[in-house]
Amino acid sequence: GQNIDQPTEMTATEGAIVQINCTYQTSGFNGLFWYQQHAGEAPTFLSYNVLDGLEEKGRFSSFLSRSKGYSYLLLKELQMKDSASYLCAVRDSNYQLIWGAGTKLIIKP
């Protein structure tokens, strides 16, 4: 079957750096997405990777290794507003999105 694994919860300190990992086993690969979801709100798009390597967008970066079935989201200079869940999703060979359960990130002062 298809599977996306992410840690359930992580804690980090304001101003620090945190890396949220995502491993996947899917039928084919046509891109990986990261979304941010604040409690009680809709997910919002953060990043998209389809080729190996690092994509940087401000304080957020996303890395992909297709051979390892692995991605991470790196958040730098953490702010309290970064407290949210981070969802990893992979598009399979049928162009269907497979979603992880999300990682709840708690930022402490």
Next chain:
Amino acid sequence: DADVTQTPRNRITKTGKRIMLECSQTKGHDRMYWYRQDPGLGLQLIYYSFDVKDINKGEISDGYSVSRQAQAKFSLSLESAIPNQTALYFCATSASGTTGELFFGEGSRLTVL
């Protein structure tokens, strides 16, 4: 105003009742989706539509039906609601020919007693 609007935002109903959740969008996107989110689980796709005449079942379509009334409107119906359909429901849109980034509505929280 939100680009993707869902109504109602919250609904409490009883087992056996028919419920409709509505979604409208002003983004001009051709593709629309209905997802369900439960605690501890990833988003699950219920139905999706790539244009007005195209309707496709997702991974959990049993107990649900949809209607694409116009490019901008996509509604989800529960013909006879049951308690395990209690969840947060999201409508989303995307544009063909792009990376497929999804734009979500604010969500509709449904409770079936």
